Amino acid sequence: MSHKNETAVLVTSLFLTAIFIAAVAWWVTKPQDKTAVVQNPNGSLVDTTAENPLNSISFGEKILVPEEVRGGSPAFKTLKQAGVNDIAAGKYNEAVSQLSAALRENRNAPETLIYLNNTRINLNQQKSYTIAVAVPIGSDPNGSLEVLRGVALAQNEINQAGGINGVLLKVAIANDNNQEEQAKKIASALVDNKDVLGVVGHWASQVTLAVAPIYDSKLVAISPISTAVSLSGKSPYIFRTVPSDYMAARALADYMLTKLQRRKVAVFFNSKSTYSQSLKSEFVTAVGLAGGQVKNEYDLSDSAFSAARSVEQAIEQGAEVLMLASNTGELDKALQVVQVNRKRLSMLAGDDVYAIKTLEIGADAALGMVVAVPWDIDGDPTSAFPRQARELFGSDVNWRTALAYDAVKALIAAIQRNPTRTGVQQALASPDFATKGASGTIGFLPSGDRNGTIQLVKIVADKRSPTTYDFVPVPR
Known part of the structure; x- marks a missing residue:
């Protein structure tokens, strides 16, 4: 070997040795992937890794709803982030100032309002009762904000009035992403936190069905959104302030048969959605029992689905009405049906079609569509709730806000009777339980279903609306 080659080998050897030593030093000194632990209010230790559901639960120490920040001014973003940072650091006085601003x-x-109310309790070291709200922030941030408005309004209202028998209300926000596995983790974490006396949630019916066994015999959950009939009687710890699909389907079928004087209908639904399947099945049953005919059923989730082909086929088969039992995930395809129909056939729809997107995209083609919802802001002119919401948020609210508000009002009334988990469940299940909410008296059937009614609304032209279209109540 030449001297030149020997030198090259030596240099290479020294270089590799240096790399090895550096690698060993990095491994010894690097932060290890150990499970970080924190102590829950109940004293149990839990991990705070990315997979931990506690990273998706907040009393104010982290921002969970980026959509709220994106919708605000630069000053709002800066102040909110500073306030949340102060909460995480235990600087409650500064946090109250920042969040108020x-x-x-x-x-x-x-x-932000929920975090502010929570922080005021921490600042003054006041006794409090705790509830949680589980929302699909990752999959439906706007829908989550609608639910949070109802929760925030109810919390703000009770705390300004002095609390529940003098004890203020604290709220934890949880993001379950409307996914069953994430929701199960959230539910388990909330059950483990013994301070939590009740949960407002969840969103999709299949998600609420998935978490029902976790809450059963441990913690009450009241859904303001889940409507599937299969939830009825699922667990004595599962309630809902929204009427079931049984009610909505019969209201729509009755409207079709008696008001429209139409008997033949084609139904559009999503076979992968528990809610959509439930509403479709209940509607088909109601139509059949009343002597109507379902000419065809079209699955919006089918990869071969064609709105144009389906509508033309429905017309050829003699359909007089199109019923959209779509869920939010297939709303775009349902709106294709609306556009292709061009008002040739009358249209009916379930509550997931009640959205700004329907007014924006459906536009003139959606005029006259009748939608079944649990509540409408103009449905009860004597209700104080719409005015209270406008004063607090500076805008109108919809049925999701109203039904979330009702869920918190029900929990407040139950906690007032007996501030324990078992006591809350027994109060809600009691035949004499009743309290006033945004949508009238709140009471529950033995099945856990809301003992309430359905409001039908119709899409009309309205120049005052930002979309120039709006939903207005159909006279009962």
């Missing part, structure tokens, strides 16, 4: 910049910010 943030709300002056943007009062239509329910997450």
Whole structure:
């Protein structure tokens, strides 16, 4: 070997040795992937890794709803982030100041209002009762904000009135992403936190069905959104402030047969959605029992689905009405049906079609569509709730906000009777339980279903609306 080659080998050897030593030093000194632990209010230790559901639960120490921040001014964003940072650092006096200023910049910010109310309790070291709200922030941030407005309004209202028998209300926000596995983790974490006396949630019916066994015999959950009939009687710890699909389907079928005087209908639904399947099945049953005919059923989730082909086929088969039992995930395809139909056949729809998107995209083609919802802001002119919501948030609210408000009002009334988990369940299940909410008296059937009614609304032209279209109540 030449001297030149020997030198090259030596240099290479020294280089590799240096790399090895550096690698060993990095491994010894690097932060290890150990499970970080924190102590829950109940004293149990839990991990805070990315997979831990506690990272998706907040009393104010982290921002969970980025949509609220994106919708605010630069000043609002700065103030809210500073307030949340102060909460995480235990600087409650500073946090109250920052979040109060943030709300002056943007009062239509329910997450911020909930965090502010929680922080005031911490600042003054006041006794409090705790509830949680589980929302699909990752999959439906706007829908989550609608629910959070109802929760924030109810919390703000009771705390300003002095609390529940003098004890203030604290709220934890949880993001379950409307996914069953994430929701199960959230539910388990909430059950483990013994301070939590009740949960407002969840969103999709299949998600609420998935978490029902976790809450059963441990913690009450009241859904303001889940409507599937299969939830009825699922667990004595599962309630809902929204009427079931049984009610909505019969209201729509009755309207078709008696008001429209039409008997033949084609139904569009999503076979992968528990809610959509439930509403479709209940509607088909109701139509059949009343002497009507379902000419065809079209699955929006079918990869071969064609709105144009389906509508033309429905017309050829003699359908007089199109019923959209779509869920939010297939709303775009349902709106294709609306556009292709071009008002040739009358249209009916379930509550997931009640959305700004329907007014924006459906536009003139959606005129006259009748939608079944649990509540409408103009449905009860004597209700104080719409005015209270406008004063607090500076905008109108919809049925999701109203039904979330009702869920919190029900929990407040139950906690007032007996502030224990078992006591809350027994109060809600009691035949004499009743309290006033946004949508009238709140009471529950033995099945856990809301003992309430359905409001039908119709899409009309309205120049005052930002979309120039709006939903207005159909006279009962």
